[in-house]
Amino acid sequence: MAKRHGIDLGKMRELHQRERADFLARRPRATALAGQSARHLLFGVPLHWMDDWPTPSPLFVAEAQGAQLTDVDGHRYVDFCLGDTGAMFGHSPAPVAAAIACESARGLTAMLPGEDALWVAGELAQRFGLPVWQFALSASDANRFAIRWARAATGRDQILVFNGCYHGTVDDVFVDLEDGQAKPRASLLGQVYPLTEHTRVVEFNDLAVLERALSDGRVACVLAEPAMTNIGMVLPDPDYWQQAQAIMRRHGSLLLLDETHTISCGPGGFTALHGLRPDLLVLGKPLAGGLPAAAYGFSAELGERAQQAKRDAPAGHSGIGTTLSANRLACAAMRATLAEVMTDDAYQIMFERAEQLERGLRELFVRFDLPWCVTRLGARCEFQFAHRPPRNGSEAAAGQDTELEQCIHLYLLNRGLLITPFHNMLLLSPHTTAEDVERLLAMFDEWLRAVRMA
Numbered sequence: 001m002a003k004r005h006g007i008d009l010g011k012m013r014e015l016h017q018r019e020r021a022d023f024l025a026r027r028p029r030a031t032a033l034a035g036q037s038a039r040h041l042l043f044g045v046p047l048h049w050m051d052d053w054p055t056p057s058p059l060f061v062a063e064a065q066g067a068q069l070t071d072v073d074g075h076r077y078v079d080f081c082l083g084d085t086g087a088m089f090g091h092s093p094a095p096v097a098a099a100i101a102c103e104s105a106r107g108l109t110a111m112l113p114g115e116d117a118l119w120v121a122g123e124l125a126q127r128f129g130l131p132v133w134q135f136a137l138s139a140s141d142a143n144r145f146a147i148r149w150a151r152a153a154t155g156r157d158q159i160l161v162f163n164g165c166y167h168g169t170v171d172d173v174f175v176d177l178e179d180g181q182a183k184p185r186a187s188l189l190g191q192v193y194p195l196t197e198h199t200r201v202v203e204f205n206d207l208a209v210l211e212r213a214l215s216d217g218r219v220a221c222v223l224a225e226p227a228m229t230n231i232g233m234v235l236p237d238p239d240y241w242q243q244a245q246a247i248m249r250r251h252g253s254l255l256l257l258d259e260t261h262t263i264s265c266g267p268g269g270f271t272a273l274h275g276l277r278p279d280l281l282v283l284g285k286p287l288a289g290g291l292p293a294a295a296y297g298f299s300a301e302l303g304e305r306a307q308q309a310k311r312d313a314p315a316g317h318s319g320i321g322t323t324l325s326a327n328r329l330a331c332a333a334m335r336a337t338l339a340e341v342m343t344d345d346a347y348q349i350m351f352e353r354a355e356q357l358e359r360g361l362r363e364l365f366v367r368f369d370l371p372w373c374v375t376r377l378g379a380r381c382e383f384q385f386a387h388r389p390p391r392n393g394s395e396a397a398a399g400q401d402t403e404l405e406q407c408i409h410l411y412l413l414n415r416g417l418l419i420t421p422f423h424n425m426l427l428l429s430p431h432t433t434a435e436d437v438e439r440l441l442a443m444f445d446e447w448l449r450a451v452r453m454a
């Protein structure tokens with residue numbers, strides 16, 4: 001009997017077919033909507049990623065509140081995906097909904113500053129130790145703009161990323177290591193100019209290769225998540241960032257940290273928790289409680305250099321910013337989120353739930369004698385099909401198994417438990433209850449009993 005990662009593939013595939021049929025049988029309304037949406041939406045969904053869930057047909061949402069989501073057929077789910085971090089502090093947090101309702105009657109966008117932007121920048125400065133800030137509409141945009149500022153301020157053309165990274169739809173970063181060579185990511189659509197000319201890629205957690213890649217003094221910035229989260233989770237070695245920062249300083253390269261996912265570590269992200277000193281820092285997704293908004297901060301020195309670069313450039317388009325960036329509604333929502341939602345108290349509950357989940361998953365894998373591991377980053381937890389946690393992108397990629405992942409996800413989804421597609425990452429919100437976590441563990445246990453090797 002074929003086996004993979006300790007699982008009986010025959011049993012798993014049989015069960016998966018039953019789960020697919022069950023999904024469709026119990027969702028007449030979603031199935032009817034899918035029929036209609038195929039006419040006017042590419043792939044039958046408003047964003048093609050929405051077709052990447054493990055369901056045989058799209059899951060249509062009716063509403064979401066706290067950690068709960070209800071589909072159009074009336075099924076309720078405990079949401080461990082939480083909009084892949086956009087709703088990390090719960091769907092429609094009451095203070096954000098109230099701020100949006102209030103502000104929406106007072107002007108939505110004006111291309112002028114209001115007082116909320118000032119308050120938000122001051123709060124971010126305090127949390128992350130970076131004094132000056134700019135805003136964008138998405139983390140993708142913020143990363144793109146931050147890279148442009150870094151190149152403009154340093155006058156250098158190269159950037160460096162880590163193998164297996166994801167920072168949104170930023171063209172420059174879609175470069176992978178293949179047999180030691182930098183190659184454009186094969187999945188990228190419509191790519192025509194050569195990305196490897198201006199982007200270098202190395203493995204995470206390897207100081208020697210980082211030093212070599214920066215040593216010619218041409219790299220403007222290193223763009224990194226403080227811990228990788230998009231190829232499965234990869235934590236930095238305990239002293240990695242201290243040493244990596246020293247290397248960057250030695251070669252005049254800036255550190256641009258993308259905290260979009262690692263904000264799960266606490267109110268000041270991984271940066272504040274571990275005392276890192278980036279030159280630039282990006283924050284997106286949950287910053288406005290789910291409304292499109294992102295922010296990026298500069299160190300005092302880089303802020304000066306960036307302003308000088310703009311003053312020195314000819315008047316005209318900078319390639320940085322979009323018209324609706326820092327609109328009034330987004331600023332009100334960011335203020336409400338930071339003041340009342342992304343609080344120490346909220347994180348305390350999230351950490352407790354995440355610890356409970358981490359412990360429960362570990363116990364489960366020991367009990368079933370599976371060579372699987374669990375990695376946690378504050379309120380974010382991931383299980384991986386590998387004996388020990390990966391140390392870089394290549395190791396993490398080797399532990400991925402899309403088929404296995406989809407079978408687990410659909411089984412749980414059919415039992416009212418939603419997990420982010422593409423990987424095995426679970427998010428714990430302040431609204432997730434201890435019972436929700438127990439239920440997830442119980443259903444996972446049930447699936448493992450059904451598919452493990454006899």
Ligand code: PMP
Pocket residue numbers: 084138139140141143166167168169225230258259260261284285
């Ligand atoms: N940075 C990181 C680390 C991300 O994981 C993502 C999205 N998953 C982004 C940036 C881009 O966010 P958005 O799609 O909201 O622009």
